[in-house]
Amino acid sequence: MSIRFDGRVAIVTGAGVGLGRSHALGLAKLGAKVVVNDLGVATDGTGSSSAQAEAVVKEIEAMGGEAMAHGANVTDAAQVKDMVDQAIAKWGKVDILVCNAGILRDKTFAKMELEDFAKVVDVHLMGSVVPTKALWDHFRENEYGRIVYTTSASGLYGNFGQSNYGAAKAAMVGLMNVLVQEGQKYNIKANILAPTAATRMTEGLLPEQILDLLRPETITPGMLTLVAEDAPNRMIMGAGGGCFAECRIYETEGVAFGDDELDPDAIAARMDDIRSEDNQQIMPGAFAQTRKYASMAAEKRGIELPKT
Numbered sequence: 112m113s114i115r116f117d118g119r120v121a122i123v124t125g126a127g128v129g130l131g132r133s134h135a136l137g138l139a140k141l142g143a144k145v146v147v148n149d150l151g152v153a154t155d156g157t158g159s160s161s162a163q164a165e166a167v168v169k170e171i172e173a174m175g176g177e178a179m180a181h182g183a184n185v186t187d188a189a190q191v192k193d194m195v196d197q198a199i200a201k202w203g204k205v206d207i208l209v210c211n212a213g214i215l216r217d218k219t220f221a222k223m224e225l226e227d228f229a230k231v232v233d234v235h236l237m238g239s240v241v242p243t244k245a246l247w248d249h250f251r252e253n254e255y256g257r258i259v260y261t262t263s264a265s266g267l268y269g270n271f272g273q274s275n276y277g278a279a280k281a282a283m284v285g286l287m288n289v290l291v292q293e294g295q296k297y298n299i300k301a302n303i304l305a306p307t308a309a310t311r312m313t314e315g316l317l318p319e320q321i322l323d324l325l326r327p328e329t330i331t332p333g334m335l336t337l338v339a340e341d342a343p344n345r346m347i348m349g350a351g352g353g354c355f356a357e358c359r360i361y362e363t364e365g366v367a368f369g370d371d372e373l374d375p376d377a378i379a380a381r382m383d384d385i386r387s388e389d390n391q392q393i394m395p396g397a398f399a400q401t402r403k404y405a406s407m408a409a410e411k412r413g414i415e416l417p418k419t
Contacts, residue, residue: 116143125212127163133327139176185238210239228275235279256299257338302337307351364390367411
């Protein structure tokens with residue numbers, strides 16, 4: 112199998128520097144036409160400039176590819192619609208969306224202003240929702256769409272001083288899980304990248320030797336598999352330094368309690384059993400959990416449920 116993107120059109124947000132730039136170049140090298148979206152802000156979201164996006168377009172054109180720059184603010188529906196409209200007018204369609212744009216405003220929760228919390232959530236979460244919404248009907252009509260959202264270990268596992276960023280990045284998982292179900296019959300696939308990369312956001316946090324190992328270029332090949340025609344669906348891919356893994360959310364088998372046992376002391380006494388990893392499983396959807404609990408509760412009470 113040889114993954115190529117000839118004839119495909121991709122939008123990459125936050126593509127002026129770092130991971131986004133690497134993603135845009137990676138797609139272009141494999142034949143995609145690329146919309147390089149970047150507002151040109153600092154890492155905290157202030158300022159703006161088109162220079163970085165234009166520079167990436169020139170890099171793509173210099174290697175024989177096709178690209179256009181657009182400075183849409185990914186949280187502004189009108190600006191994003193204009194970006195999508197321009198891409199469709201130029202190339203006839205859009206096939207791929209890579210949501211990479213983001214900012215940081217790190218502080219401990221005690222010291223963080225609500226404005227800084229809301230701004231980070233807005234850029235990461237709504238900055239993924241707005242471009243997706245702008246393309247959703249287009250993907251459905253074409254019966255083709257590939258979406259990659261960007262999460263972080265800060266959201267999946269936690270990181271001191273990043274409650275706003277962690278909350279926003281964890282939200283990507285919920286968004287993906289639902290859109291996978293709603294897009295399935297239209298051949299729309301959604302996945303998530305969880306990168307550890309040396310970018311403006313990690314400068315000063317890691318030693319130079321480690322930063323050299325975690326170049327964005329070591330992550331982009333994994334992202335490209337997530338937007339390929341034969342991409343997986345509903346995958347959270349951890350990536351960094353040329354290493355790739357799948358991050359999964361499991362639910363333990365659990366314990367059923369009878370009506371006469373439902374008190375906090377009884378539950379606390381069985382906490383080790385409740386948390387046991389034996390027979391843990393991945394839930395394919397919310398109602399799978401509902402069916403599981405209903406079945407366990409009925410069995411505990413000797414009730415035979417109808418087979419579904």
